[in-house]
Amino acid sequence: MNKVQATEKPRQRAPSKRALATRARVFDAAEKVFADRGFDGATIRMIATEAGEPVGTIHHHGGGKDVLFQQTVARRAATLSQARLEALARLEAPATMAAVLEAFIRPFFDLALQDPRWRNYARLVAFVSVDGRWRDLSAECFDPTAEVFLAEIKRLAPHATPQQTAEGFVFTVAAMLALLTSQGRISDLAGSSQAQAAQIDHLVAFCAAGFVA
Amino acid sequence: MNKVQATEKPRQRAPSKRALATRARVFDAAEKVFADRGFDGATIRMIATEAGEPVGTIHHHGGGKDVLFQQTVARRAATLSQARLEALARLEAPATMAAVLEAFIRPFFDLALQDPRWRNYARLVAFVSVDGRWRDLSAECFDPTAEVFLAEIKRLAPHATPQQTAEGFVFTVAAMLALLTSQGRISDLAGSSQAQAAQIDHLVAFCAAGFVA
DNA sequence: GTCTATATGTAGATAGAC
DNA sequence: GTCTATCTACATATAGAC
Numbered sequence: 001m002n003k004v005q006a007t008e009k010p011r012q013r014a015p016s017k018r019a020l021a022t023r024a025r026v027f028d029a030a031e032k033v034f035a036d037r038g039f040d041g042a043t044i045r046m047i048a049t050e051a052g053e054p055v056g057t058i059h060h061h062g063g064g065k066d067v068l069f070q071q072t073v074a075r076r077a078a079t080l081s082q083a084r085l086e087a088l089a090r091l092e093a094p095a096t097m098a099a100v101l102e103a104f105i106r107p108f109f110d111l112a113l114q115d116p117r118w119r120n121y122a123r124l125v126a127f128v129s130v131d132g133r134w135r136d137l138s139a140e141c142f143d144p145t146a147e148v149f150l151a152e153i154k155r156l157a158p159h160a161t162p163q164q165t166a167e168g169f170v171f172t173v174a175a176m177l178a179l180l181t182s183q184g185r186i187s188d189l190a191g192s193s194q195a196q197a198a199q200i201d202h203l204v205a206f207c208a209a210g211f212v213a
Numbered sequence: 214m215n216k217v218q219a220t221e222k223p224r225q226r227a228p229s230k231r232a233l234a235t236r237a238r239v240f241d242a243a244e245k246v247f248a249d250r251g252f253d254g255a256t257i258r259m260i261a262t263e264a265g266e267p268v269g270t271i272h273h274h275g276g277g278k279d280v281l282f283q284q285t286v287a288r289r290a291a292t293l294s295q296a297r298l299e300a301l302a303r304l305e306a307p308a309t310m311a312a313v314l315e316a317f318i319r320p321f322f323d324l325a326l327q328d329p330r331w332r333n334y335a336r337l338v339a340f341v342s343v344d345g346r347w348r349d350l351s352a353e354c355f356d357p358t359a360e361v362f363l364a365e366i367k368r369l370a371p372h373a374t375p376q377q378t379a380e381g382f383v384f385t386v387a388a389m390l391a392l393l394t395s396q397g398r399i400s401d402l403a404g405s406s407q408a409q410a411a412q413i414d415h416l417v418a419f420c421a422a423g424f425v426a
Numbered sequence: 427g428t429c430t431a432t433a434t435g436t437a438g439a440t441a442g443a444c
Numbered sequence: 445g446t447c448t449a450t451c452t453a454c455a456t457a458t459a460g461a462c
Contacts, residue, residue, distance in 0.1 A: 163415075
């Protein structure tokens with residue numbers, strides 16, 4: 001058993017499993033701390049503590065605080081986009097407005113329901129959406145997919161002006177993020193709790209009705 | 214013996230006009246900087262520069278960074294609540310869902326359209342709504358009025374469950390803040406600009422239709 | 427790749443002159 | 445009430461040992 005890679009030094013060595021696991025822990029920790037406290041409220045030290053790694057390791061994998069932040073946001077964006085576009089492609093030919101909106105909304109909830117890291121990611125995205133300094137980042141990560149859905153929505157509501165469809169889409173995204181990040185706020189207001197499954201249906205119905213109007 | 218009473222503030226003297234103006238400049242500046250950068254991203258020095266005041270003055274009027282932040286959020290909340298409740302009271306007897314939602318939504322836009330400081334305030338509120346650390350502050354400032362409107366909405370949609378009305382209200386608030394803080398984001402997506410007046414009508418219609426569904 | 431120690435900057439806060 | 449000067453603490457980042 002010769003260890004080939006031990007002596008070879010190509011342009012970039014494949015990272016070891018150990019290194020990849022560390023890297024994932026660093027980004028998961030960054031995701032959680034950034035989601036809790038925002039970019040400026042988070043510190044490299046908090047992230048290091050959360051990850052169970054020394055401070056230097058965060059810089060090594062993250063490459064500075066704002067690169068770390070941007071990569072943390074970008075990391076899951078491709079997965080999310082793909083899930084959304086696949087859901088859209090799965091719709092049979094005469095799609096309804098509700099079905100298109102659900103193809104956009106549900107994948108995020110499915111991921112969030114089964115993985116708490118995706119819930120952290122949702123809160124992180126909410127922070128990004130509110131802070132004007134990350135507009136370019138947000139556009140890079142999410143606009144391409146948004147354009148695809150926007151085109152589909154326009155096709156289903158040809159009578160609406162471009163402004164109206166754009167507005168409706170912004171309202172839909174805002175409502176989706178609010179529900180994703182509410183974490184019981186709605187139950188507080190309502191006085192009791194209910195399965196999230198129904199809430200997603202309500203969100204889709206709410207937005208679909210809004211678009212029709 | 215009389216030492217304690219002597220050193221205690223007898224009662225607060227009425228502040229001079231000059232002092233009140235300075236105080237207002239401090240809070241306006243804090244509002245803008247907090248709206249731009251969030252709580253942690255803002256610094257006392259940025260606020261001082263924005264206000265054209267020395268650093269010590271910010272502490273004097275604000276009393277520490279987080280007290281300053283909370284007072285900045287609370288400062289306009291009463292005005293907003295009052296405007297909303299008055300708009301609600303002005304509705305004639307058989308109110309529609311759209312009219313009730315408009316009574317909630319339009320006052321904020323009216324203030325924001327005529328005063329850029331209210332636009333800053335809207336962005337500040339968006340930051341607060343996304344950061345879990347300010348949940349108590351947010352509840353204190355906005356929940357009482359929200360309860361009034363929620364009761365009215367329930368009256369107009371007796372068939373809906375408490376969960377559904379609470380959800381719809383959260384969606385409405387999220388969409389409202391998104392539109393208030395969009396600052397041309399919607400025009401970007403739509404490819405052209407349009408008067409905000411129509412956008413508010415669209416928002417009301419969107420949400421009213423959602424509630425009916 | 428991983429971890430420690432440290433350099434450098436700037437934050438929030440305050441004491442005291444005016 | 446207003447402003448200056450300064451204290452203390454902790455941030456990011458990096459150099460270099462392992």
